[in-house]
Amino acid sequence: QQQVKQSPQSLIVQKGGIPIINCAYENTAFDYFPWYQQFPGKGPALLIAIRPDVSEKKEGRFTISFNKSAKQFSLHIMDSQPGDSATYFCAARVNQGGKLIFGQGTELSVKP
Amino acid sequence: GAVVSQHPSRVICKSGTSVKIECRSLDFQATTMFWYRQFPKQSLMLMATSNEGSKATYEQGVEKDKFLINHASLTLSTLTVTSAHPEDSSFYICSARYPNTGELFFGEGSRLTVL
Numbered sequence: 001q002q003q004v005k006q007s008p009q010s011l012i013v014q015k016g017g018i019p020i021i022n023c024a025y026e027n028t029a030f031d032y033f034p035w036y037q038q039f040p041g042k043g044p045a046l047l048i049a050i051r052p053d054v055s056e057k058k059e060g061r062f063t064i065s066f067n068k069s070a071k072q073f074s075l076h077i078m079d080s081q082p083g084d085s086a087t088y089f090c091a092a093r094v095n096q097g098g099k100l101i102f103g104q105g106t107e108l109s110v111k112p
Numbered sequence: 113g114a115v116v117s118q119h120p121s122r123v124i125c126k127s128g129t130s131v132k133i134e135c136r137s138l139d140f141q142a143t144t145m146f147w148y149r150q151f152p153k154q155s156l157m158l159m160a161t162s163n164e165g166s167k168a169t170y171e172q173g174v175e176k177d178k179f180l181i182n183h184a185s186l187t188l189s190t191l192t193v194t195s196a197h198p199e200d201s202s203f204y205i206c207s208a209r210y211p212n213t214g215e216l217f218f219g220e221g222s223r224l225t226v227l
Contacts, residue, residue, distance in 0.1 A: 032214075043118070043205045043218035044156070089155060093214075099146065100207075100216060102155045 002027060004092050006103030013080055014111050021106045022074045023090035032090040034062065034100070035075050038087045047088075048075075080110045118219030125196055126227055132192045133222045135206030139185035142208035146216070147179075150203040162170050162189040196226040205219045 002078040005024045013019045023033075032051055036044035050057045050064045050073065057064045077084055090103040115138040125131050135145055143164045147166040148156040167184050168181035178200075180192040189208075193200055203223050207216040 034216075036218075041203075041221070041223070043116075043221045044213065045218065049215075099158055099161060105153075105155050105225075107153070 002101055004090060004101050004103040006090050006106060008106060009061050009104065010107040010109070012109045012111065015081060017080050017110070019077050019080055019084075019108055019110070020074055021088055021090070021108070022072065023092075024070075024072045025092050026071065027092070027094070028071070029094050030101075031095060032093040033064070033066065033073050034091050034093075035062070036089045036091065036102075038105075044089060059107065077108075080108075082110045082112050085110050086107065114138075114210050114215075114217045115210075116205055116206065116217045116219040118222050121220060124225045124227060127197055128195055130192055130194045131196055131224060132190055133190045133204055133224075134204075135191070135219050137187045137208040137217075140208070140210055140227065142189075143186060144209040145183060145189040146207045146209075147181060147189070147191050148205045148207070150205060150221075152203075154167060155222070158203060159187070159191075191205075193224065196224070198226045201226045214223045 011019050012102040034049035035047045037047045046068045048059045048062045050066050052068050063076040066073045088106045093100050113204050117136045119134045145162040147159045150156050159174045162181045162183040164183045170176045183189040203221050205221045209220045
């Protein structure tokens, strides 16, 4: 019940395309859902995060869509660029004091 | 965003020796820090939660005597891998919880190679 399931495992898109990464969870006590971007050999960096009282959040080219009833959330990257090629992780947390549970990760490759 | 620094970024050691990795929150005080381990092409696995001034809380299956965690100040947590073996070779990443918001900021990671 503590798991966060992420798909796909890998994704290849052309420059300008809109990759979509999906995550699903079971624990309804989760109240914070961040997305992280990780480049090889580096630590993850927070991209964007959402709370369950909001259905969508946009920051720049990154958008999170959140479906509370389906217990799913997704990341959309608009006008993707080769520099967006990285591994993306979704995560979830029970409360501000709780630990983050990470999804399995999606390796994104954006072809020029 | 807030800055979390890890040192060293890479370390190579001989089997049986101990290695210490530092995690510092540079521009904020963190009462809670977390240590993760990441194998190639895998997700981050939480090893332990480090609380300033108290004992760390370890996740199931993580040996507390092998992975010693000390959080002696509000800006520094250390992870010591004792009697390291080749199977301990991994990417170790720390994160620090930002006060009030609870956001987690991650360090750059430390690549440990045990020969």
